[in-house]
Amino acid sequence: MKLIEVKDYQEMSQVAADYLLSKVKSSNQLTLGLATGGTPQGLYEALINDHKQNRTSYQHVSSFNLDEYIGLSGKHPNSYYHYMNDHLFKHIDIDSKNTHIPSGKAVDLEKECEAYDEKICLHGGIDLQILGIGSNGHIGFNEPGTSFDTNTHIVDLAQSTREANARYFDSMDEVPSQAITMGISSIMKSKEILLLVSGEAKQVAMKKLVEGEISEHFPASILNRHEHVTVIADKEALAMVKGLELLNR
Ligand code: GLP
Numbered sequence: 001m002k003l004i005e006v007k008d009y010q011e012m013s014q015v016a017a018d019y020l021l022s023k024v025k026s027s028n029q030l031t032l033g034l035a036t037g038g039t040p041q042g043l044y045e046a047l048i049n050d051h052k053q054n055r056t057s058y059q060h061v062s063s064f065n066l067d068e069y070i071g072l073s074g075k076h077p078n079s080y081y082h083y084m085n086d087h088l089f090k091h092i093d094i095d096s097k098n099t100h101i102p103s104g105k106a107v108d109l110e111k112e113c114e115a116y117d118e119k120i121c122l123h124g125g126i127d128l129q130i131l132g133i134g135s136n137g138h139i140g141f142n143e144p145g146t147s148f149d150t151n152t153h154i155v156d157l158a159q160s161t162r163e164a165n166a167r168y169f170d171s172m173d174e175v176p177s178q179a180i181t182m183g184i185s186s187i188m189k190s191k192e193i194l195l196l197v198s199g200e201a202k203q204v205a206m207k208k209l210v211e212g213e214i215s216e217h218f219p220a221s222i223l224n225r226h227e228h229v230t231v232i233a234d235k236e237a238l239a240m241v242k243g244l245e246l247l248n249r
Helices: 009-026 041-054 080-087 109-122 159-168 184-188 200-211 219-225
Strands: 002-006 030-034 061-065 067-069 128-131 153-156 178-181 192-197 229-234
Touching: 002 009, 009 030, 009 041, 009 128, 009 192, 009 229, 041 080, 061 109, 067 080, 109 153, 109 178, 184 219, 192 200, 192 219, 200 219
Parallel strands: 002 229, 030 061, 030 128, 128 192, 192 229
Antiparallel strands: 067 178, 153 178
16 A cells, blocks of 8 residues: 555645546546545545536546445435535536446445446446445445445444434434445456545544455455555655555555
């Protein structure tokens, strides 16, 4: 894993945007893996600003999102479908036909999972996957205990994850209890991964990622086995990490 240490959330977002934009500009065809949550919002804002100023085009870009809540339609303001349109897609020139998000309203959810992995495969896999990390080490919605062998699948959300995400809902009762997520194996097949980590709430997760062992109890630890991972983390997130040199290996 390679570490880029940055000052704060704003710098993390800009460095991530510059990284992603260099890929967008240098390729004729690019498949991105995209994440939701609070962490990538600044990255998406920076991409929108760049698009306004420099007209960087996304006509050759396809995207696959990591996950979606089960039971929420795309129209629901808290669905990740809605989030992606609102925070990125409607502001840039990406073709909506090329954006993919698993459906949490599919009648046959198992079939939806299989079809999602097949679609990623047909696109030749993900070139660059953007990831955030849950404070319990989840990536996508792969909660602790998820097998490293999983493809896209249905998950029961951990109570801590529901609580962390409750801030976007009117009440805790409205937070879905299940989600559809790309699996650990699907994520690990990405050619390259960019992990964004910011703030005090991620200090323990960051420490475990760098200093802990690779274990299904801490899903993000698997990233230590991927050949091309770049972590962009701010000072606050890194505050508890002692062996920073462990990262640039
Ligand atoms: C959410 C998402 C993840 C995200 C993580 C962290 O539940 N499913 O993809 O990376 O939790 O969220 P945040 O960036 O808001 O801290």
